[in-house]
Amino acid sequence: VSDATPFALLLLAVSGAFVVALLEQLAAGGRLAPGALARTVLVRVREPISHPQVYDAWLFHLAPTLLLVAAVAALAMVPWAPGFRGIDVESGVILFAAALAYVTPAVFMAGWGAGRPLAVVGAFRFVALMLGYAMPIAMVTTAVAAPAESLRPTAIVEVQHAVPMALVQPYSLALWLPAVMAVAFLPPFDIATARGELGGRGAFDRYTGIEAGIVELARRILLLAVAGMTAALFLGGWHGPLLPDAAWMAVKTLAVVWLMLWAGRRFPRAEIDRLLAFAWKVAVPGAIGAIVLAGLTTLLFYR
Amino acid sequence: VVLTRSSRATLPALLVPDELSWTLWGQDPALGGLAPASAEEARVLLAPARVPSPLVAALREEWQRAGGGARVEARDAPVAGGVALAEALEIGGGHAHGGGHDEHAGHGGHGGHAGHDEHAGHGGHGGHDEHAGHGGHDHHAMMAIVGEPSADGLVMEPIAFTLGPLSGVLPGGLAVDVELDGDVVSACTVRALLRAGPAEHGQLAPPDPLAPVTWTTALRVAEELERGDVAEPAVQWLRLAAVEVERAVSHLAWLRSLGRLLGWGELVRVAQEALGPLLALHRPRAPRDSQDGAPSLSPHTADAPLAEARRAAERVVRLVAGRRFAGRTLDRGRLAGHPGLVGPNARAAGDVEDRRRADALYAALGFAAAEHGDGDVRARALVRVFEVREALRLAAEALARADVAAPDAQGVPAFADQDGVAVEGPRGPVRIRRPANAHHPDLEAPGSAAALEAAGRAAVGQEWASALVTLASFDLSPWRVGT
Numbered sequence: 001v002s003d004a005t006p007f008a009l010l011l012l013a014v015s016g017a018f019v020v021a022l023l024e025q026l027a028a029g030g031r032l033a034p035g036a037l038a039r040t041v042l043v044r045v046r047e048p049i050s051h052p053q054v055y056d057a058w059l060f061h062l063a064p065t066l067l068l069v070a071a072v073a074a075l076a077m078v079p080w081a082p083g084f085r086g087i088d089v090e091s092g093v094i095l096f097a098a099a100l101a102y103v104t105p106a107v108f109m110a111g112w113g114a115g116r117p118l119a120v121v122g123a124f125r126f127v128a129l130m131l132g133y134a135m136p137i138a139m140v141t142t143a144v145a146a147p148a149e150s151l152r153p154t155a156i157v158e159v160q161h162a163v164p165m166a167l168v169q170p171y172s173l174a175l176w177l178p179a180v181m182a183v184a185f186l187p188p189f190d191i192a193t194a195r196g197e198l199g200g201r202g203a204f205d206r207y208t209g210i211e212a213g214i215v216e217l218a219r220r221i222l223l224l225a226v227a228g229m230t231a232a233l234f235l236g237g238w239h240g241p242l243l244p245d246a247a248w249m250a251v252k253t254l255a256v257v258w259l260m261l262w263a264g265r266r267f268p269r270a271e272i273d274r275l276l277a278f279a280w281k282v283a284v285p286g287a288i289g290a291i292v293l294a295g296l297t298t299l300l301f302y303r
Numbered sequence: 304v305v306l307t308r309s310s311r312a313t314l315p316a317l318l319v320p321d322e323l324s325w326t327l328w329g330q331d332p333a334l335g336g337l338a339p340a341s342a343e344e345a346r347v348l349l350a351p352a353r354v355p356s357p358l359v360a361a362l363r364e365e366w367q368r369a370g371g372g373a374r375v376e377a378r379d380a381p382v383a384g385g386v387a388l389a390e391a392l393e394i395g396g397g398h399a400h401g402g403g404h405d406e407h408a409g410h411g412g413h414g415g416h417a418g419h420d421e422h423a424g425h426g427g428h429g430g431h432d433e434h435a436g437h438g439g440h441d442h443h444a445m446m447a448i449v450g451e452p453s454a455d456g457l458v459m460e461p462i463a464f465t466l467g468p469l470s471g472v473l474p475g476g477l478a479v480d481v482e483l484d485g486d487v488v489s490a491c492t493v494r495a496l497l498r499a500g501p502a503e504h505g506q507l508a509p510p511d512p513l514a515p516v517t518w519t520t521a522l523r524v525a526e527e528l529e530r531g532d533v534a535e536p537a538v539q540w541l542r543l544a545a546v547e548v549e550r551a552v553s554h555l556a557w558l559r560s561l562g563r564l565l566g567w568g569e570l571v572r573v574a575q576e577a578l579g580p581l582l583a584l585h586r587p588r589a590p591r592d593s594q595d596g597a598p599s600l601s602p603h604t605a606d607a608p609l610a611e612a613r614r615a616a617e618r619v620v621r622l623v624a625g626r627r628f629a630g631r632t633l634d635r636g637r638l639a640g641h642p643g644l645v646g647p648n649a650r651a652a653g654d655v656e657d658r659r660r661a662d663a664l665y666a667a668l669g670f671a672a673a674e675h676g677d678g679d680v681r682a683r684a685l686v687r688v689f690e691v692r693e694a695l696r697l698a699a700e701a702l703a704r705a706d707v708a709a710p711d712a713q714g715v716p717a718f719a720d721q722d723g724v725a726v727e728g729p730r731g732p733v734r735i736r737r738p739a740n741a742h743h744p745d746l747e748a749p750g751s752a753a754a755l756e757a758a759g760r761a762a763v764g765q766e767w768a769s770a771l772v773t774l775a776s777f778d779l780s781p782w783r784v785g786t
Contacts, residue, residue, distance in 0.1 A: 028568065043346065117462040121486050121767060187566050196472045196564045197768050200315070200344035265568030268631045271768055272486070 009076050009086065016075075017220035020257055024220075027261040044213030052114050052206045059113030063106050064207060064214040070102035071221035078228035079153045081238050081246040092153040093141045096229055100137065100183050103222065104130040107185070107192050110215075111203030122202035125272050126185070126192035132279025133179040139287035140176045143169060143294035144233045147302040153229070157237030159302070164236035168297060172290045173234045175283055177260075180226035182275070184219065187264030191272050227256035315340030319350040319362055320475025320497075320781070324512055326556040327549070331582050333575055339563070341471040348375045353385035357496040358476060361469045366392045385500070459484050468496050468781070472564050472771065474513065476781025479759075479774060488770040491762040493755045497781045510746050511782040515587035516549040517728035524716065525724045525735040525744055539717045540705035541600050543664055545585075546726060547694040547701065548600070551612065552578065552585045553729035554647075554687040554694075557778045558619065561684065564775055565631055573622055577615035577691070580608035584698075602706035606699075613695045616688070623688045632681035636761040636773030641678065643753030646731025648777055651686040652678035658727035664717045668700050680776040687778070730754070730780055748784035755779060 021037050051060055077096040079085040089095060104127060111123025145151050147168070148159040156165070166173045182189040193202035201207075204215045231237060231252035238245035240252075318325060318332055322339045325332050332339065337349060342365045354362055366375075375392065467478040476497035482490040499510040509518030520542050527534060534542070555578040562570030584605050622628060638644075641652035649656060650673060657672040659665040673689035675682040718726045723745075724735040731754075734747040758777040762770040 117464045117483065118767075120462070121483065124486070187568075190566065191768070194768070195566060196341070197566070197771055200341035200471070205341070205343045264566075265572075267567065267627055268570070269566035269768070271631065271766065273766060274630075 005087065008084065009072065012080070013072050013075055013221045013224070014217075016224040017217050019254070020220040020223050023254065023257055024261060027258070027265060041213065044210060044216070047209040047212075049209040049211050050206075052116060055115045055206075056113040059109040060206075061113075061211070063110035063113060064204075064211045064218065066102060066109065067106035068214050068218040068221070070099050070106060071218045071225060073099035073102070074225035075221055075228065077153060078225060079157055079232050079237060080228070080249050081244075082154075084246065085154050088152065088154055091151045093145055093151050093156065093229075093233070094138075096153070096225075097134075097138050097141055100180075100226075101130075101134060103183055104134075107203050110207075111192070114203070114206045116199075116206065118198040119203050119205050122192045122194065122198045126203065128272065129182055129189075129191060129275055129279070132276050133182050133283065136175050136179045136279070136283040136287040137183070139284075139291055140172045140179070141233075143172050143287070143290040146291070146294040146298045149298070149302075153232055157232050157239070160236040161239050164234060164239075166234040168301075169234075169290065169294060171286065172294070173230075175286050175290060176230065176234070178278075179283065180230065181260055181263075184222040184226050184260075186223065186260050188267040188270045189275065190264075190269060191275065194269055197269070223257060223260065224253070227260065228253045230256045315344045316347040316349050317342050317345035317365060317469065317471065318475075319348065319354060319469060320358060321471075321473075323474055323553075323556050323560060325349070326578070326582070327513055327515060327553060327585075328587050329582065329585060331556075331578065333559070334579070334582070339471055339560075342469055350375060350388050351385070353387050354391045355385045355476060355497050358468055359386050359391045361467075362391055363393065365469060457485075461489065472560070473775060474779065474781050477779055481770075483767060486767050488762050488765055488767060491759040491770065491774075493759045493774065493779065495751070495755055495779070495781045495783050498783045507744070509587075510784045511728075511733070511748060511780055513780045513782060514549065514553065514728040514730065514733065516545050516585070517726050517733055519587070520546055520718065521724045521726045521733050521735050522744070524718045524726075528716065528719055528724065533716045537705045539664060540701045543668075543717060544600055544605075544698040544701040544705065546728070547698040548581060548584050549587070550729045551616070551691045551694040551698070552581050553778075554691045555581070555616075555619070558623070558684065558687065561772070561775055564772060567627075570622055570628070573615070573618050577612050577619050580611040580615070583608050600702065600705075602702040605702050609695060609699045609702075613692070613699070616691050616695055620688045620692060623684050628684070629681055631769075631772065632684060632776070633679060635680040635765065635769045636776055637677070637679040638757055638761050639678075642757070643750055644731075644757055645750030645753075646727070646729070647673075647686045647690060648683060648754055648757070649731070649750070651675050651682035658725050658732040661720065662717060664701075665697070668697050670697060680773055683776045683778075730778055733784070746784055748780075751780060751784065 018037070022032055022034060025031070025033055025037070051057070074096055076087045077089075077092045077099065079088065079092075107126040108123045111119040111121075111126070114120075141151075144165055145156055147165070148155045150156065178189065185191075185193050190202075192198075193204060195201065199205045201215075204212070207215055228249070231249060235252045235256070237252075238249045240248035243251070316332065316337045316339065318337070318339045322332055332349060337347070345365070348362075348366065350362065375388065462483040463481070464483075465478055465480050467473055468476050470477070470479075473479065476495065478494045478496055480490075480492045480494070481488060499508060499512075507522055509515040509522075511518060523542075524534075555574050559571055559574040559578065562568075562574055584600060586599055638652055641649045641654045644652065644654070645656065653674065653676040655672060655674060659670050660672060662670075671693065673686045673693060675686050718724055722734070722736055725732050728748075731748065731750045734749065736745040736747065754777050758774050758779055761777075762773045765773060
């Protein structure tokens with residue numbers, strides 16, 4: 001961490017969100033339109049902020065900022081390269097999960113604060129979903145950290161110098177991916193923001209202007225953060241032949257982003273009851289099993 | 304915010320009355336890059352130059368919320384008895400941009416363009432007050448604390464709100480009064496708010512703009528029956544082809560909306576690929592313009608688009624019959640029996656009734672009605688995609704026969720029976736009873752009220768997402784026909 005780290009992080013967040021937005025365009029329509037994206041930003045900036053007639057002002061106006069802070073905090077824990085490790089702390093992966101945990105109150109504040117029936121439904125859906133998926137995220141993190149015997153993300157990257165964790169613990173990756181996609185409310189797990197089902201943007205329906213822009217920005221930073229952490233924890237992070245370290249990390253992160261966006265178009269939106277049933281009946285027991293297996297793997301192969 | 308035409312693809316648009324109506328009137332918004340959005344996120348309002356009166360209050364509300372920041376684009380589109388757009392929005396004529404003037408200059412007779420003063424005096428004012436009470440938007444609904452124990456014994460706060468009439472997910476003009484118990488629907492009533500206005504310029508408009516070709520054909524045949532004429536065989540085959548193309552367009556556009564509701568990009572894309580080539584053939588305005596009452600379908604130019612659509616329709620069938628679709632639709636919104644239902648909704652519940660079975664022309668083509676016994680959302684979708692496949696086959700064969708003027712239809716008036724005229728449209732039969740009076744015919748769309756009622760009933764007891772998919776699965780029309 002240096003004096004430049006916060007600025008580097010913000011630069012990474014904004015430029016990364018831009019690239020994610022371009023990938024979204026590519027996934028949705030098959031063509032890139034950076035100019036259109038810039039115009040959308042312009043519209044958001046120039047549009048006035050508004051609010052529903054009946055609403056909770058504090059919750060409503062704080063939610064976008066909280067979401068943005070949570071997303072940037074999560075992004076800060078991602079190790080990008082040996083020379084740029086974000087905020088490299090001993091308990092990084094736990095802090096990452098903790099940052100993601102703040103997405104839940106942000107979504108709830110937005111939905112509840114808007115005081116609109118379908119936004120409230122979206123808010124409650126998200127809380128129910130996150131109650132189910134917070135545990136798998138935390139436990140899978142532990143399982144992945146076991147071989148490195150450290151919760152420091154860079155240490156977990158280093159332990160994968162020979163074999164990426166996705167090959168050692170594929171079951172952990174299978175539990176991790178849907179859970180982090182749900183946190184970032186990506187289709188088909190976008191039940192809190194379900195377009196059409198809950199109006200335009202569900203819990204975030206009523207934001208206009210810069211607040212709507214912050215929500216859109218935060219969502220993409222969140223996607224970047226979970227994709228980056230997936231690359232770091234499971235795909236070997238910056239390890240790879242020929243290319244520079246940072247390039248490998250960028251390629252892997254964008255590949256994960258693309259995989260998540262692609263999956264969102266391939267499947268109809270999941271239903272809340274099925275997602276909850278899966279979380280409690282499969283994901284949570286599966287995550288406990290993953291910890292046990294990770295312990296055995298560590299004892300057998302990493303010592 | 305006024306943006307150039309090229310950039311609007313990036314903007315979410317509120318389509319008034321709805322995407323399905325635009326598509327069925329031959330202007331598919333998706334081809335121009337416009338994706339329908341809910342009123343909350345819309346940056347562009349695409350509205351017909353005249354708006355059905357019951358939508359005026361809701362539309363004005365959206366316009367005011369946009370605070371003048373949104374752009375209005377007016378086009379020549381379906382309305383039957385409405386209020387001029389500029390008047391409805393209480394804006395000066397200069398603010399509404401007539402985006403479609405040039406390309407539709409030839410259709411000047413169908414109604415005014417936005418902002419033209421000549422329409423300021425037209426009827427429809429009555430609609431303002433009578434519908435103001437509907438509210439129509441859920442943000443008005445406050446949460447009432449009643450404290451009734453729900454089915455699972457928990458004391459819940461029921462949430463009551465109205466979805467529509469400009470909801471973005473259901474056709475514009477449908478208002479759904481919902482009461483949620485938690486996220487489960489405990490009460491649901493669907494109202495159809497729209498009704499066609501009286502004949503204009505002596506020309507009776509289709510009373511349901513969601514089935515324009517079907518109704519135009521029925522009105523034509525009724526006129527001919529009254530005069531004692533029988534159309535040329537080639538004309539009859541062309542009409543059959545046009546009705547079948549409309550069925551395919553309607554079902555595919557409905558499926559595309561369902562895909563949007565399900566958040567399923569692949570279904571939207573696949574439905575769009577089948578829909579695209581058909582839009583070149585589907586010209587709802589043409590039958591009125593042509594001299595001999597024949598739809599302006601040409602057997603020679605229709606071959607390639609029909610073949611392309613048939614190939615794409617096979618992909619649609621595979622996707623809808625597959626497991627991913629079943630996961631969201633199997634066993635949802637199942638009805639016991641099919642009381643009063645008609646059309647695909649009834650055929651999805653095991654009813655074999657189809658007007659086309661009794662028609663000599665259809666029999667000559669070897670028509671087979673699609674059926675399914677399950678009566679759930681999946682069955683309704685499957686019946687429709689099978690009907691798309693059959694409709695495209697029928698259209699291709701009818702066009703081939705029109706080309707050689709096959710004599711099968713000689714002397715047999717298609718679409719007529721002893722009671723008058725009956726055409727099986729996309730949502731069931733449309734009827735015109737004898738004695739047909741050219742200016743005040745007795746028009747009927749039996750089963751539409753039953754569909755509204757059945758949809759509301761089927762939604763009760765389901766989680767909101769499934770309830771909404773169930774409502775959409777009935778392909779309801781907001782237009783009331785008959786008494």
